[in-house]
Amino acid sequence: MGLTGGCMCGTVRYELKSDPFDCGWCHCRTCQLTSGAPAMVFASVPEGDLAWTSGASSVKSVASSSFGHRTFCGECGTPFLMQVDHQPETIDFSVATLDDPGAIAPMFHIFWASRVPWFDPGDDLPRHDRFRPDTRGLEGTEPPE
Ligand SMILES: [Zn+2]
């Protein structure tokens, strides 16, 4: 069985059908606002490999930028997913929502330029001011923040 997770109130539950990859911190303003925290950790799975196992009708989504949207529990607000137009084949999920958030560890930081100054992650992972240079789907052109 794959990794499982859910929201704070327990209404929404999910299961991953494959092992997540590209796990990293994001320090962008949208992550700060959606989480109420200085940064979020996301990892990716192929579109369709995250299955809602309960509460699917409570899952809501909102456009969060010109190129993406966010998915969250409509009952308690826990943020789950980020999906961006330049990577339609994958979804990014919030690693903190896993039942075992330690099951996968971040390997990089993105949007380091908008890091909250008092937040020091205390690691030596690669830091990128915005997207990683090899971000799938961007090929040298970056959408606006
Ligand atoms: Zn909830």
Ligand SMILES: [Zn+2]
């Ligand atoms: Zn972000």
